[in-house]
Amino acid sequence: MNVIFNLAEKFAKPFISINAQKESRELVALSVAIDRVVNQLTIIGYADGKQTVIPFYQITRFYTQGKHVVCETGDGAYKIHERMYELRERLAGTDLIPVSNAEIVNKTVIKSFQLTKSGSYQINLTNGDTTFSSRRFVKYIREAFLK
Amino acid sequence: MKFSWRVIQVSLIGGLIGILIGFLLALISSVLNQSPVFLPSTPTFVAQYQNNLTATLVSVGLWALMGIVFSATSSIIFAIDRWSITHQTVIHFLITYVLFTPLAVTAGWFPVKYYLISYSIEFLIIYFITWLVSMQIAKATVRKLNRLVSKEKQ
Numbered sequence: 008m009n010v011i012f013n014l015a016e017k018f019a020k021p022f023i024s025i026n027a028q029k030e031s032r033e034l035v036a037l038s039v040a041i042d043r044v045v046n047q048l049t050i051i052g053y054a055d056g057k058q059t060v061i062p063f064y065q066i067t068r069f070y071t072q073g074k075h076v077v078c079e080t081g082d083g084a085y086k087i088h089e090r091m092y093e094l095r096e097r098l099a100g101t102d103l104i105p106v107s108n109a110e111i112v113n114k115t116v117i118k119s120f121q122l123t124k125s126g127s128y129q130i131n132l133t134n135g136d137t138t139f140s141s142r143r144f145v146k147y148i149r150e151a152f153l154k
Numbered sequence: 155m156k157f158s159w160r161v162i163q164v165s166l167i168g169g170l171i172g173i174l175i176g177f178l179l180a181l182i183s184s185v186l187n188q189s190p191v192f193l194p195s196t197p198t199f200v201a202q203y204q205n206n207l208t209a210t211l212v213s214v215g216l217w218a219l220m221g222i223v224f225s226a227t228s229s230i231i232f233a234i235d236r237w238s239i240t241h242q243t244v245i246h247f248l249i250t251y252v253l254f255t256p257l258a259v260t261a262g263w264f265p266v267k268y269y270l271i272s273y274s275i276e277f278l279i280i281y282f283i284t285w286l287v288s289m290q291i292a293k294a295t296v297r298k299l300n301r302l303v304s305k306e307k308q
Contacts, residue, residue, distance in 0.1 A: 107236065114306075120299040122292050126239025126285075141235035145295055152302035 048101075052078050052085025059085060063101060067134065069094055069111040081134075104151040106130060106140040114151050164229040165222045172221020173214055176261070180213065199262030216261040223253045239292060243285040251277055 023041055025034055048063040067079045071091060078087045089097070095105050102114045112130065120140075121129040128140040140148065176194075184193045193200055194213035203209040231237075231246045251274075259266050264273055 109236075117303060119303060120296045122289070122296045123238065125241065126289055126292055128292070128296065139236070142292075143235050145299070148299060149302065152299070152306055 050078060050087055050089065052080075052087055054083060054085045061085065063098070063103060066103060067113055067116050067132070068138070069103070070138070071109040102151075105147055106138065106144050108141065108144075110138060110140075112138065114148075161226055161229050165226045168221040168225020169218040170221065171225070172217045172219070176213060176217025176220065195262035213261060216257050220254060220257050220261075223250055223257065227253075239285065239288045243281055243288070247277070247281045 023045065025038060027034055044064065045062055049060050050063070050066075052059045052061045061078060061080060065080045065082075067081065069076055069078050069087070069091070071077070075086050076089060076091055076094070078085045091109065091111070094103075094111055098104075098111060103111050104114050105111050112132070116133045118131045118133045121131060123129050128142065128145065130138045130140055132138065180194045181192065184191070187193075191206060192210070193206070194210040199213075200206055200209040203212065227246055227249050231242050231249070234242070237245070255273075258264065258273075264270075
């Protein structure tokens with residue numbers, strides 16, 4: 008099945024539509040699967056005293072900041088209650104890959120890797136940010152890209 | 155807890171490897187010097203003790219400690235992988251140099267007076283080579299990762 012983008016100014020809030028001659032069982036199953044990805048694979052973020060439901064696909068990365076775990080999206084950063092090890096278990100097999108003990112990055116925002124002069128694995132992200140990976144996690148990154 | 159158990163396990167194995175290497179070096183040295191008996195180190199070292207057996211026992215202890223120094227520091231330092239390769243190598247070098255040198259001198263491996271400088275230079279060269287190889291491996295890893303990233307983006 009082709010997946011195409013239908014881009015226009017009027018679609019201020021993105022939505023997904025399934026185009027077909029008639030509804031079938033397979034298409035209903037597909038819509039349920041898409042709904043799961045978009046609306047159910049989510050996490051609750053806290054910022055400015057407000058709770059926000061964040062779908063996984065919007066997440067750029069998770070990182071630890073002091074004692075908290077922070078979830079970063081294109082719109083901002085949110086504190087979350089989950090621990091890093093819980094996230095690693097929950098996100099196994101998704102695009103969100105652990106790059107060190109303290110960070111999980113969405114592989115779609117990884118622009119390139121670079122070895123610093125002192126020998127650290129630097130990750131350059133598409134939004135211009137940089138972060139670091141640890142050697143032990145390189146194999147997980149490689150596996151995620153080989154999938 | 156898990157971390158310290160791992161260090162203890164690695165240290166035990168390191169101690170045994172230290173004894174094995176020390177013994178083999180002493181055996182080869184005894185053969186090459188055509189000594190009628192096994193000497194754990196130089197005759198001057200052995201003469202410090204009551205008999206050859208005591209000298210061998212002390213040597214075994216020193217060889218084990220040498221093995222422990224390298225294995226324990228490696229398992230601790232190289233596990234801290236938020237440190238860069240240079241950071242890890244420099245810290246490992248400093249710790250092993252400070253701990254291993256007195257053991258090697260006590261074991262009679264070289265007289266401090268004549269060989270300390272050349273020993274130190276050799277030590278430095280070995281670490282420099284280790285650093286260089288680690289950096290090359292890391293560079294190759296980064297190249298591979300970048301190839302995977304660009305493949306993904308196509």
